[in-house]
Amino acid sequence: MEKMQCKCGHVNPPGTILCESCGRSLTEEEQNKKLADMRYEGTARRSQTYNKSIIDKIWNFFSSVKVGVSIIVLLLIAAAIGTILPQAQYVNVPVRNDATIKAYYADVYGEIGKIYHFLGFHDLYSSAWFIILVGMLAISLIVASLDRFVPLYRSLKNQRVLRHPSFMNKQRIYAEGPAPEDSMQKAEEKLKALKYKVTLDKNGLLAEKGRFSRWGPYVNHIGLIIFLFGVMLRMMPGFYVDETLWIREGETRAIPDAPGYFLENKNFTMETYTGEGEDAKFEEAIDRVGSVAKNYQTDIVLYQTPEESLPGATDEIEEVKEHAIRVNQPLKFDGYAVYQMDFRQNELRAMTFDLTNKETEESLGSLTIDLVNPEKSYDLGNDTRVDLLGYYPDFSGFENGEPQTETPIPNNPGFLVRMFTPETPDGEVSFIVIQNTIEPLGENQYKLTFQNAETRDVSGLTIRKDSTLPILGLGGLIFMIGVAQGMYFNHRRFWIQRQEDGGLVLAGHTNKNWYGLKKDLDQVSEFASLPPYIDQQEEIEKQEKLKKEQKLEGDELS
Amino acid sequence: MTMAELSSNLLYVAFVAYLIATFVFGGAVRGNKEGSFKSEGRWGKVAFVITLIGFFSHLGYFITRWSATGHAPLSNMFEFTTAFGMTLVGGFIILYLLYKTPVLGMIVLPVALLIIAFASMFPSEVSPLIPALQTNWLAIHVSTVVIAEGILAISAGAGLVYLLKVVDMNKKSKQRFWLEAIMYSLVVVMGFVIASSYFSLTGYQADFTYVNKDGNESSITYNMPPLVGMNEYTSLTEGAMEPFFETPAIINASKITTVLWSFFVGTILYWLIRLVARRRIAAIFKPFVKNVSLQLMDEINYRAVIIGFPLFTLGALIFAMIWAQIAWSRFWGWDPKEVWALITWLFYAAYLHLRLGKGWHGEKSAWLGVVGFAIIMFNLVAVNLIIAGLHSYA
Ligand code: HEM
Numbered sequence: 001m002e003k004m005q006c007k008c009g010h011v012n013p014p015g016t017i018l019c020e021s022c023g024r025s026l027t028e029e030e031q032n033k034k035l036a037d038m039r040y041e042g043t044a045r046r047s048q049t050y051n052k053s054i055i056d057k058i059w060n061f062f063s064s065v066k067v068g069v070s071i072i073v074l075l076l077i078a079a080a081i082g083t084i085l086p087q088a089q090y091v092n093v094p095v096r097n098d099a100t101i102k103a104y105y106a107d108v109y110g111e112i113g114k115i116y117h118f119l120g121f122h123d124l125y126s127s128a129w130f131i132i133l134v135g136m137l138a139i140s141l142i143v144a145s146l147d148r149f150v151p152l153y154r155s156l157k158n159q160r161v162l163r164h165p166s167f168m169n170k171q172r173i174y175a176e177g178p179a180p181e182d183s184m185q186k187a188e189e190k191l192k193a194l195k196y197k198v199t200l201d202k203n204g205l206l207a208e209k210g211r212f213s214r215w216g217p218y219v220n221h222i223g224l225i226i227f228l229f230g231v232m233l234r235m236m237p238g239f240y241v242d243e244t245l246w247i248r249e250g251e252t253r254a255i256p257d258a259p260g261y262f263l264e265n266k267n268f269t270m271e272t273y274t275g276e277g278e279d280a281k282f283e284e285a286i287d288r289v290g291s292v293a294k295n296y297q298t299d300i301v302l303y304q305t306p307e308e309s310l311p312g313a314t315d316e317i318e319e320v321k322e323h324a325i326r327v328n329q330p331l332k333f334d335g336y337a338v339y340q341m342d343f344r345q346n347e348l349r350a351m352t353f354d355l356t357n358k359e360t361e362e363s364l365g366s367l368t369i370d371l372v373n374p375e376k377s378y379d380l381g382n383d384t385r386v387d388l389l390g391y392y393p394d395f396s397g398f399e400n401g402e403p404q405t406e407t408p409i410p411n412n413p414g415f416l417v418r419m420f421t422p423e424t425p426d427g428e429v430s431f432i433v434i435q436n437t438i439e440p441l442g443e444n445q446y447k448l449t450f451q452n453a454e455t456r457d458v459s460g461l462t463i464r465k466d467s468t469l470p471i472l473g474l475g476g477l478i479f480m481i482g483v484a485q486g487m488y489f490n491h492r493r494f495w496i497q498r499q500e501d502g503g504l505v506l507a508g509h510t511n512k513n514w515y516g517l518k519k520d521l522d523q524v525s526e527f528a529s530l531p532p533y534i535d536q537q538e539e540i541e542k543q544e545k546l547k548k549e550q551k552l553e554g555d556e557l558s
Numbered sequence: 559m560t561m562a563e564l565s566s567n568l569l570y571v572a573f574v575a576y577l578i579a580t581f582v583f584g585g586a587v588r589g590n591k592e593g594s595f596k597s598e599g600r601w602g603k604v605a606f607v608i609t610l611i612g613f614f615s616h617l618g619y620f621i622t623r624w625s626a627t628g629h630a631p632l633s634n635m636f637e638f639t640t641a642f643g644m645t646l647v648g649g650f651i652i653l654y655l656l657y658k659t660p661v662l663g664m665i666v667l668p669v670a671l672l673i674i675a676f677a678s679m680f681p682s683e684v685s686p687l688i689p690a691l692q693t694n695w696l697a698i699h700v701s702t703v704v705i706a707e708g709i710l711a712i713s714a715g716a717g718l719v720y721l722l723k724v725v726d727m728n729k730k731s732k733q734r735f736w737l738e739a740i741m742y743s744l745v746v747v748m749g750f751v752i753a754s755s756y757f758s759l760t761g762y763q764a765d766f767t768y769v770n771k772d773g774n775e776s777s778i779t780y781n782m783p784p785l786v787g788m789n790e791y792t793s794l795t796e797g798a799m800e801p802f803f804e805t806p807a808i809i810n811a812s813k814i815t816t817v818l819w820s821f822f823v824g825t826i827l828y829w830l831i832r833l834v835a836r837r838r839i840a841a842i843f844k845p846f847v848k849n850v851s852l853q854l855m856d857e858i859n860y861r862a863v864i865i866g867f868p869l870f871t872l873g874a875l876i877f878a879m880i881w882a883q884i885a886w887s888r889f890w891g892w893d894p895k896e897v898w899a900l901i902t903w904l905f906y907a908a909y910l911h912l913r914l915g916k917g918w919h920g921e922k923s924a925w926l927g928v929v930g931f932a933i934i935m936f937n938l939v940a941v942n943l944i945i946a947g948l949h950s951y952a
Contacts, residue, residue, distance in 0.1 A: 065916060069916070076901050076908070080898075082897060083898065083941070281628075327690050328692060328695075464887045480868065515857075
């Protein structure tokens with residue numbers, strides 16, 4: 001395509017609609033319009049100019065508002081589909097894997113659930129096609145913005161004061177007619193008082209206000225792009241830590257993915273509303289819905305290893321701080337945050353047994369087995385001792401005669417023991433689980449009788465570090481600034497020219513809020529006795545309406 | 559009078575004031591026969607003052623309830639919906655001050671009345687806050703959202719006035735069908751209020767046991783005669799009606815029953831109105847909107863979105879994300895309520911682009927405004943009550 005030379009001599013980039021210099025219409029289509037297309041100042045946009053190569057085609061595709069809106073609507077529909085049934089992450093299955101989740105959808109939601117799962121809607125928001133859709137939104141944002149921003153910036157930067165009459169009379173707000181000698185000066189004075197920036201050139205005047213609002217959409221789009229970039233960054237390793245730590249009361253543990261830091265769980269508390277005293281006002285609600293949780297809290301101490309110590313050494317850790325982690329009050333340190341997310345109450349901690357003679361029920365002493373760190377052997381004195389041959393914290397049955405444990409958590413502890421007494425110096429073997437004793441090698445004389453158990457609570461904490469948060473925050477902030485900039489301010493301009501015959505020509509334009517523009521102009525007109533203006537858009541609409549009505553009447557007559 | 563009693567009395571006053579103001583606004587618009595706008599202006603002013611009285615009383619309800627409960631009254635279905643009614647009227651007040659349009663009041667106030675009535679069908683006792691809600695972010699996030707939604711709803715109100723004027727009710731068309739469908743759905747909400755009030759005043763209760771989706775026995779109380787039964791139900795109440803059919807375990811048949819009763823009563827009411835008026839409900843409003851300036855309605859429609867959209871972004875996305883990061887350790891979790899906030903936001907983004915980029919003004923814009931309101935109501939009603947999630951109120 002060729003550069004376009006205007007009658008005024010200015011050479012415009014190919015694709016320009018209104019001459020950058022004088023404002024004449026350059027295309028035939030534009031010449032035939034009653035009003036000039038001022039959307040992008042009539043500048044050449046790449047997407048409207050080139051359509052040859054594949055790159056042109058892609059560029060044009062993404063720069064179209066139609067395509068942009070279609071992507072937004074597709075995302076909206078996809079997001080809605082994802083809420084028809086719960087997403088897999090919110091599904092509760094005892095053992096989590098693909099098969100159980102698939103079975104869950106089929107069992108609970110029947111045929112619909114099967115189809116939903118089959119189509120991958122159970123994990124919709126991390127599916128490839130959904131992420132691609134978001135990626136297309138980002139591309140569209142970038143391309144559409146560049147396509148418009150660059151030429152718009154160029155033309156708003158180099159504005160001429162004097163414009164061709166054909167530019168002036170194609171503006172929506174237009175006036176021409178005689179005016180007193182001093183009206184130019186007075187208009188200038190008043191416009192300045194209204195905070196317009198006024199530029200003079202020979203017989204013309206350009207008054208402008210709020211140009212920065214034209215950048216609003218681009219600023220808000222940049223904000224969105226930064227936000228999306230931040231979201232993308234989270235998928236990279238190192239930017240994002242998400243770990244779970246189950247920690248029992250009294251325990252001190254290393255914080256996963258936070259090297260050098262340790263956490264001690266002093267105490268876990270869960271409270272519910274009582275409906276009495278201070279909570280009396282809630283009584284009615286509590287009666288209706290049952291108990292309501294009031295507080296989940298883990299009192300912790302945070303430790304750190306001194307810098308010079310060896311990695312992994314725990315003996316010289318130093319206290320950093322104490323904190324009560326509650327919902328909405330995470331522990332914060334060094335970019336990390338630790339949240340109260342879950343808990344288990346009354347986990348078995350230790351069990352106490354008596355070694356008793358089955359017949360006489362006489363006890364030879366008692367032993368306490370720590371369920372987290374059991375000992376190999378418990379000496380009760382007097383040649384009496386109990387050896388722990390095997391420990392199965394979460395006993396789940398036998399396989400090939402071997403006791404099995406499902407998890408390392410002491411939910412259902414099983415013990416294989418050998419008991420030595422002066423009477424049975426070779427030892428008797430016994431397998432003990434709660435409420436049950438098996439004697440695999442024949443009838444024993446002695447047994448371990450359960451006395452009592454010690455329990456404690458376990459806190460489920462989540463450890464997060466999210467280095468992308470500042471980026472996301474920045475994106476959000478820029479978005480809001482851009483939206484306010486574009487929506488609550490507008491770009492207003494007036495061009496006024498003194499003609500050779502002494503009359504004035506005036507044109508006005510705004511990107512938004514014509515009502516506000518007219519209010520400004522009314523004040524200037526009155527002060528400077530400018531010729532009365534017309535809103536050509538309204539004139540056109542009125543005429544069309546009139547034509548329609550006349551046509552209707554004509555139809556009725558014939 | 560305790561604080562809680564004072565609070566509910568103030569709400570009552572607000573309700574009555576809005577009711578009176580609706581009729582005065584209607585009278586003001588109707589009285590404007592020759593289109594001189596003089597009497598309309600005068601009566602409009604009277605109605606506006608009554609609206610203001612109602613609004614301040616409503617605000618009084620909000621403040622006294624806050625003091626009675628010790629937390630921002632935005633924590634359950636009753637409180638949130640009542641507040642939504644208040645911000646809807648607040649949004650109307652702002653736009654009335656800008657544009658002086660009684661006809662908008664005639665449309666918005668009845669909708670606000672319906673919303674308050676709808677809200678009062680939910681348990682209104684003072685409820686305690688679960689740990690996740692015990693933070694100032696509850697007030698910051700939810701109040702911004704509810705203000706934004708109130709203002710966005712005004713866009714729908716202006717859109718509705720626009721449509722009532724331009725859609726030809728004498729000729730069969732898609733537009734006529736959908737406009738009447740909007741009116742019908744408002745009547746169905748009234749049906750819900752009537753049915754709930756009737757059965758709660760007569761103290762209806764029917765108890766059942768049933769087998770829930772995990773295969774366990776559970777019990778449930780119906781507050782309306784059971785049209786639909788729960789999965790493998792057994793009736794415990796003597797003389798209760800026999801449900802017509804049974805639903806699978808994932809469906810809460812008690813809620814379905816409520817929906818069916820609402821439609822049942824609403825439909826009867828709808829046909830009664832049509833028979834008495836001998837025309838469609840949308841057509842009843844025709845004489846009221848005769849002198850409306852379409853351009854002005856279009857402007858209000860857009861202006862409301864321009865004010866509401868940034869506020870909604872701030873409240874429903876930005877504040878929501880900050881809170882979620884603090885309470886749940888992640889700023890976004892694809893919880894249904896979150897997703898529907900995103901959908902609402904995307905929808906209004908599409909609205910803005912269609913308007914700016916594709917020149918969708920006037921009627922198209924009016925339809926979009928109404929659809930936006932439908933999405934907001936869906937998020938409020940259906941997502942809260944049907945699609946359960948972290949935010950689920952009931
Ligand atoms: C969720 C995503 C998006 C949001 C929230 C958003 C937001 C906005 C906002 C608030 C405006 C200003 C509207 C006004 O002042 O009335 C705007 C303008 C605009 N947006 Fe977007 N946008 C999004 C995506 C897109 C996409 C994908 C495109 C691609 C075509 C696009 C193209 C435009 C254009 C061309 C303008 C008008 C610029 C002008 O005429 O000066 N936007 N956008």
